[in-house]
Amino acid sequence: MSGLTISNLSMRFDLPNGASIQALQDVSLSVAEGEIISVLGPSGCGKTTLLNIIAGFLAPTDGKVEINDHVVTGPAPERGMVFQQGALFEWMNVRDNVDFGPRMKGMPKAERDRISDHLLDITGLRDFKEKAIYELSGGMQQRVALARCLANDPDVILMDEPLGALDALTREKMQGLVLKLWKETGKTVILITHSVEEALLLGERLIVMAPRPGRIHKEYRLPFADRGVNADLREVKRSEGFSETRDEILSMIWEMEEEIMGRTEAAQ
Amino acid sequence: MSVLVFYIAIFAGALFIVSLLRRMMTPRHDFTSLKTVTFGDESAVRPDRAASIISVLTVFVIWGAFTGSSLMPIHVPGPYSGTTEFTYTARNAAGQTDDAIVRVLVHKVGEDGEAPEIDPGDGFAKNDSDVLQEWRSELIRAHANDEGGDQEGYAVIAVDGQEIAPGETVRVADGTVAMTPKGSLNFTPRKGMQMEPIWLPSPEATVQRFVEIASEGYQNFTLWEHLGWSLLRVVAGFALGSLVGIPLGYAMGLSGWFRGWFDPIVEFMRPVPPLALIPLVIIWFGIWETGKIVLLFLAALWIMTIAARAGVSGVSISKIHAAYSLGASKWQILRHVIIPNSLPEIFTGARVAMGVCWGTVVAAELVAAQKGAGMMIIAASKFQLTDIVIMGIVLIGIIGYGIDMLMRKAERFLVPWKGQA
Numbered sequence: 001m002s003g004l005t006i007s008n009l010s011m012r013f014d015l016p017n018g019a020s021i022q023a024l025q026d027v028s029l030s031v032a033e034g035e036i037i038s039v040l041g042p043s044g045c046g047k048t049t050l051l052n053i054i055a056g057f058l059a060p061t062d063g064k065v066e067i068n069d070h071v072v073t074g075p076a077p078e079r080g081m082v083f084q085q086g087a088l089f090e091w092m093n094v095r096d097n098v099d100f101g102p103r104m105k106g107m108p109k110a111e112r113d114r115i116s117d118h119l120l121d122i123t124g125l126r127d128f129k130e131k132a133i134y135e136l137s138g139g140m141q142q143r144v145a146l147a148r149c150l151a152n153d154p155d156v157i158l159m160d161e162p163l164g165a166l167d168a169l170t171r172e173k174m175q176g177l178v179l180k181l182w183k184e185t186g187k188t189v190i191l192i193t194h195s196v197e198e199a200l201l202l203g204e205r206l207i208v209m210a211p212r213p214g215r216i217h218k219e220y221r222l223p224f225a226d227r228g229v230n231a232d233l234r235e236v237k238r239s240e241g242f243s244e245t246r247d248e249i250l251s252m253i254w255e256m257e258e259e260i261m262g263r264t265e266a267a268q
Numbered sequence: 269m270s271v272l273v274f275y276i277a278i279f280a281g282a283l284f285i286v287s288l289l290r291r292m293m294t295p296r297h298d299f300t301s302l303k304t305v306t307f308g309d310e311s312a313v314r315p316d317r318a319a320s321i322i323s324v325l326t327v328f329v330i331w332g333a334f335t336g337s338s339l340m341p342i343h344v345p346g347p348y349s350g351t352t353e354f355t356y357t358a359r360n361a362a363g364q365t366d367d368a369i370v371r372v373l374v375h376k377v378g379e380d381g382e383a384p385e386i387d388p389g390d391g392f393a394k395n396d397s398d399v400l401q402e403w404r405s406e407l408i409r410a411h412a413n414d415e416g417g418d419q420e421g422y423a424v425i426a427v428d429g430q431e432i433a434p435g436e437t438v439r440v441a442d443g444t445v446a447m448t449p450k451g452s453l454n455f456t457p458r459k460g461m462q463m464e465p466i467w468l469p470s471p472e473a474t475v476q477r478f479v480e481i482a483s484e485g486y487q488n489f490t491l492w493e494h495l496g497w498s499l500l501r502v503v504a505g506f507a508l509g510s511l512v513g514i515p516l517g518y519a520m521g522l523s524g525w526f527r528g529w530f531d532p533i534v535e536f537m538r539p540v541p542p543l544a545l546i547p548l549v550i551i552w553f554g555i556w557e558t559g560k561i562v563l564l565f566l567a568a569l570w571i572m573t574i575a576a577r578a579g580v581s582g583v584s585i586s587k588i589h590a591a592y593s594l595g596a597s598k599w600q601i602l603r604h605v606i607i608p609n610s611l612p613e614i615f616t617g618a619r620v621a622m623g624v625c626w627g628t629v630v631a632a633e634l635v636a637a638q639k640g641a642g643m644m645i646i647a648a649s650k651f652q653l654t655d656i657v658i659m660g661i662v663l664i665g666i667i668g669y670g671i672d673m674l675m676r677k678a679e680r681f682l683v684p685w686k687g688q689a
Contacts, residue, residue, distance in 0.1 A: 077595030090685035101594035
């Protein structure tokens with residue numbers, strides 16, 4: 001096992017009107033096994049495109065993604081994905097959603113139940129196993145999404161703004177849960193977010209991307225994810241270096257947004 | 269016209285009385301009255317149960333009141349019946365005038381009567397008598413028995429003391445008397461505001477007819493056979509339409525080639541009303557069961573195809589991506605994600621299709637059938653049996669409503685997640 005390696009990735013979308021968009025240009029990144037990294041950037045910087053290429057939903061125009069010494073050519077259970085919302089199967093109850101992956105593999109029921117029972121316990125959904133998805137709150141639905149992803153025992157977990165649609169309080173609790181699950185399972189996690197605080201809290205490494213063309217702008221190595229495991233995240237936010245780093249990244253993103261605005265105005 | 273005025277009056281009156289009663293019963297005021305606009309799904313307007321009940325009652329009250337139903341204590345004025353008289357004044361060739369009485373028996377619909385006896389009386393103008401049915405009018409041959417009634421110069425000059433000339437009408441005690449261009453009298457008893465049974469039978473007559481047909485049948489088949497055959501045709505046509513339409517819709521949702529191939533056909537056939545196909549279907553498949561089932565098949569096919577296509581196209585890409593990254597194969601995704609995800613759309617389509625099929629089968633039976641709800645109506649209308657027509661319409665309405673209720677129940681049971689995500 002050698003983690004995840006992204007080398008010289010480029011992605012260009014050709015639009016029907018003849019124009020094209022350079023969503024990613026020459027992105028290289030290597031993620032060690034068991035590492036949690038967060039990816040941050042203004043809208044349109046290609047974060048989601050990058051994640052979709054890693055997941056195997058998109059084929060890059062150039063470059064490659066390698067995991068465990070083989071090249072990614074499509075979606076596979078080794079790379080689990082957690083979406084923002086709406087990716088759960090409403091026609092199944094909580095347990096059937098969680099053991100979807102093992103069931104598709106043809107795992108016997110007893111073993112499947114053991115896995116889903118365990119995951120539903122650690123995500124705090126023990127009493128909701130037989131509930132329908134639409135009976136759960138948004139936060140609980142995302143717990144189901146996390147459990148469903150973990151049930152398949154992937155090597156890498158890709159999270160596309162998994163907490164983006166939650167209210168502030170639920171979001172904070174879920175951030176704690178993500179850290180706890182990361183530490184307990186030892187999975188590699190790549191998390192995309194819009195929130196600077198979330199990126200700081202949930203990333204051992206933080207990648208700031210810049211738009212047009214999408215590229216890696218700056219990389220930070222941060223202590224906050226380790227500090228946050230089984231701790232009060234509000235304490236972490238008050239801890240040394242947090243607010244300074246946050247302000248620095250905020251102004252960096254602010255400048256990028258300004259630049260985009262300026263460029264758009266100049267074009268007009 | 270009077271029915272409409274009556275209806276609006278009951279509508280407004282009931283609204284006024286119910287809201288007055290409610291205001292007296294609930295002292296507390298909330299702000300529901302301020303919410304008059306519908307905001308998305310948070311609709312402030314809910315059907316008022318009391319209004320629904322009064323609405324249904326009103327239909328029966330008006331029906332009863334305007335047909336002289338024995339179930340209704342109050343009626344609008346009915347047609348005149350009984351024995352009535354009017355006098356006419358005749359002038360003979362010699363210029364003399366004389367009065368005579370016309371006595372008329374107006375009998376009820378369905379009864380018989382004989383012309384009442386009357387003494388011929390004095391003078392050259394003799395008294396007459398006649399008999400007729402309510403709502404009808406009768407030519408009174410007043411001059412026939414008058415002395416000199418066939419002579420030149422004889423004429424009836426007044427009715428009940430009012431002068432009358434050919435083409436004129438005068439009012440008498442219980443109706444009107446008109447003079448024909450030839451000088452005969454035409455008596456029309458008062459018609460009132462009620463409907464003739466041939467236009468609209470009273471509710472109890474309709475119920476009575478229902479009981480009769482339910483026990484004895486109509487035109488060689490029992491009522492249940494008539495309704496059962498209509499339902500059977502609908503179910504057969506709908507089942508065949510779904511059997512072909514749903515897989516076709518899936519294929520169109522999943523494959524660009526299928527979609528491109530069938531899109532023009534589906535989009536062309538969809539707006540063609542099934543009734544327009546009846547002539548062609550009769551020519552190709554005959555007028556019996558095959559033709560009807562083919563017609564219903566065509567009615568259901570396009571609706572189900574479009575519903576299934578929409579169901580497949582409506583699956584969100586993140587669900588498909590999630591299933592792929594959980595290791596599902598293409599077939600597993602079709603079986604466990606795409607098909608269940610399309611069920612709510614298919615149910616919506618099925619409800620529409622059942623409604624259209626039910627409407628189409630009745631119309632198809634109007635054209636040609638030996639049994640069926642539509643056939644009952646059209647056969648009865650040929651014999652002016654309006655009560656059977658009304659009964660048939662009510663039964664068709666009830667069954668159509670029942671089908672939709674059943675489909676909704678099935679929907680809530682089978683796709684409980686519909687509209688919840």
